[in-house]
Amino acid sequence: MSERYDLLIVGAGPAGLAAALAAADSGLAIALIDDNPAPGGQIWRDGPGVRLPARARRQREALARHANITLLSGTRVVACADDRRLLVEDADSGRLIGYRKLLLCTGARELLLPFPGWTLPGVTGAGGLQALIKGGLPVRGERVVIAGSGPLLLASAATAQKAGAQVLRVAEQASHAAVAGFAARLLQWPGKAVQALGLHQPGYRCNARVVAALGSERLEAVLIQRGGRREELPCERLACGFGLVPNTQLGEALGCEVRAGALAVDDLQRTRLAEVFAAGECTGFGGSELSLVEGAIAGHAAVGQTARAEALLPERARWRRFARQLARSFALDPALKDLPRPDTLVCRCEDVPYSALAGHDGWVGAKLASRCGMGACQGRVCGAVAGYLFGWTPTRPRLPLSPARVDTLLCLEETALPSATGEPVE
Amino acid sequence: MIDLTLDGRPVRVAAGSTVAAALAIGGDGTSRTAVGGARRAPLCGMGICQECRVTVDGVRRLACQTLCAPGMQVETRP
Numbered sequence: 124m125s126e127r128y129d130l131l132i133v134g135a136g137p138a139g140l141a142a143a144l145a146a147a148d149s150g151l152a153i154a155l156i157d158d159n160p161a162p163g164g165q166i167w168r169d170g171p172g173v174r175l176p177a178r179a180r181r182q183r184e185a186l187a188r189h190a191n192i193t194l195l196s197g198t199r200v201v202a203c204a205d206d207r208r209l210l211v212e213d214a215d216s217g218r219l220i221g222y223r224k225l226l227l228c229t230g231a232r233e234l235l236l237p238f239p240g241w242t243l244p245g246v247t248g249a250g251g252l253q254a255l256i257k258g259g260l261p262v263r264g265e266r267v268v269i270a271g272s273g274p275l276l277l278a279s280a281a282t283a284q285k286a287g288a289q290v291l292r293v294a295e296q297a298s299h300a301a302v303a304g305f306a307a308r309l310l311q312w313p314g315k316a317v318q319a320l321g322l323h324q325p326g327y328r329c330n331a332r333v334v335a336a337l338g339s340e341r342l343e344a345v346l347i348q349r350g351g352r353r354e355e356l357p358c359e360r361l362a363c364g365f366g367l368v369p370n371t372q373l374g375e376a377l378g379c380e381v382r383a384g385a386l387a388v389d390d391l392q393r394t395r396l397a398e399v400f401a402a403g404e405c406t407g408f409g410g411s412e413l414s415l416v417e418g419a420i421a422g423h424a425a426v427g428q429t430a431r432a433e434a435l436l437p438e439r440a441r442w443r444r445f446a447r448q449l450a451r452s453f454a455l456d457p458a459l460k461d462l463p464r465p466d467t468l469v470c471r472c473e474d475v476p477y478s479a480l481a482g483h484d485g486w487v488g489a490k491l492a493s494r495c496g497m498g499a500c501q502g503r504v505c506g507a508v509a510g511y512l513f514g515w516t517p518t519r520p521r522l523p524l525s526p527a528r529v530d531t532l533l534c535l536e537e538t539a540l541p542s543a544t545g546e547p548v549e
Numbered sequence: 550m551i552d553l554t555l556d557g558r559p560v561r562v563a564a565g566s567t568v569a570a571a572l573a574i575g576g577d578g579t580s581r582t583a584v585g586g587a588r589r590a591p592l593c594g595m596g597i598c599q600e601c602r603v604t605v606d607g608v609r610r611l612a613c614q615t616l617c618a619p620g621m622q623v624e625t626r627p
């Protein structure tokens with residue numbers, strides 16, 4: 124018998140978890156699929172280097188109590204197939220999973236901008252360093268510099284410090300006025316005020332940006348520019364993040380509309396496809412509170428509990444206001460576009476330097492001429508970079524959405540072939 | 550604790566550790582050799598960038614998204 128669910132949720136972060144729990148009392152068959160080893164998304168990533176917050180533990184326990192929710196961790200979506208099915212792959216094999224309603228909670232990834240030396244071992248994303256530490260990466264006694272923009276830098280610094288690292292500097296590109304204004308407004312958002320405390324971190328500097336990572340085999344020092352001054356900080360690690368980019372690939376492959384870089388949804392988190400909903404950071408960045416309420420709205424709406432979904436709209440409006448303040452306060456300084464030098468690699472998969480891209484007038488031409496975006500990450504890193512540096516819109520994602528094994532892809536062949544020759548499927 | 554091998558050498562890590570953590574605990578933290586010959590290490594930590602791809606028991610896997618298991622053989626220089 125083929126595997127099919129009434130509601131299939133892709134992504135088990137705050138939005139996906141909230142959606143599954145909201146929809147659970149419908150009694151329908153629900154599945155949560157996620158490529159991380161455990162549910163919780165990045166914010167509640169589990170591992171030997173972390174103690175999960177109470178809220179995350181409660182969500183997990185609630186999940187385990189519902190017999191109609193199937194959790195498929197360590198499983199990634201490789202492609203969308205015909206007949207409302209997704210091709211997925213786990214550590215052992217590939218298979219097709221069917222759905223009546225699909226909810227995309229695919230989250231966001233970090234915007235990683237290129238600068239000289241950013242490919243050196245020792246340089247990671249800011250959220251990336253957090254995730255690696257939670258997964259058991261030892262950083263005790265190491266000197267860490269954190270650079271980029273947004274509250275995630277402080278979260279990353281806190282995780283590194285708790286794990287025994289020495290955080291030398293947190294370089295925030297936004298101005299002091301913008302950050303102070305944001306901090307002052309944080310008081311309007313109970314529960315968020317505590318984040319403002321991080322701003323008093325001794326190494327925190329506004330108007331500061333990373334200019335280069337130095338080292339031959341691995342990172343040895345970081346060059347930070349602040350106003351007209353430069354400082355060189357010897358260190359073992361540099362963690363950089365310049366904001367978040369919604370993960371829209373699966374939605375786009377299905378045919379959902381993308382607006383301002385995020386999946387477009389209506390009041391009840393519906394995309395333009397009747398059977399597909401989307402919630403959380405793939406519909407725009409806003410933090411975990413917004414993701415939780417969007418997920419709950421989508422979960423209720425997807426199983427026909429419209430009134431319960433609508434009751435949550437005021438709360439969503441409130442957290443969307445917070446998201447807008449966040450976006451305004453940490454808008455990126457165009458000077459960051461000048462960070463790469465001609466020989467700085469932009470595409471890390473295919474080793475394509477900035478100079479090979481700069482002359483082109485669009486993503487397609489650059490891609491064909493240079494192989495940028497044609498490597499293993501399929502443009503997830505360099506496509507976002509090209510979007511920021513050159514204003515290019517990435518092309519619609521191609522399938523498979525991520526590198527997959529041949530026997531997984533064969534699942535698609537077997538199903539596609541009979542229907543193509545007019546024979547009945549299955 | 551879990552015992553595995555990294556490029557043929559034994560490594561011991563805490564239960565629940567990712568292969569990305571094992572790369573740093575038992576080696577220099579690097580995962581692969583880039584097209585241009587330079588060594589690379591995990592970057593995004595969350596299954597996006599593919600910089601952490603290694604061979605685990607003969608199959609290409611993402612080190613940051615794979616948990617260590619007893620007896621696992623991890624290769625970073627195939």
Ligand code: FES
Pocket residue numbers: 590591592593594595596597598599600601602611612613614
């Ligand atoms: S570190 Fe980016 S995919 Fe593993």
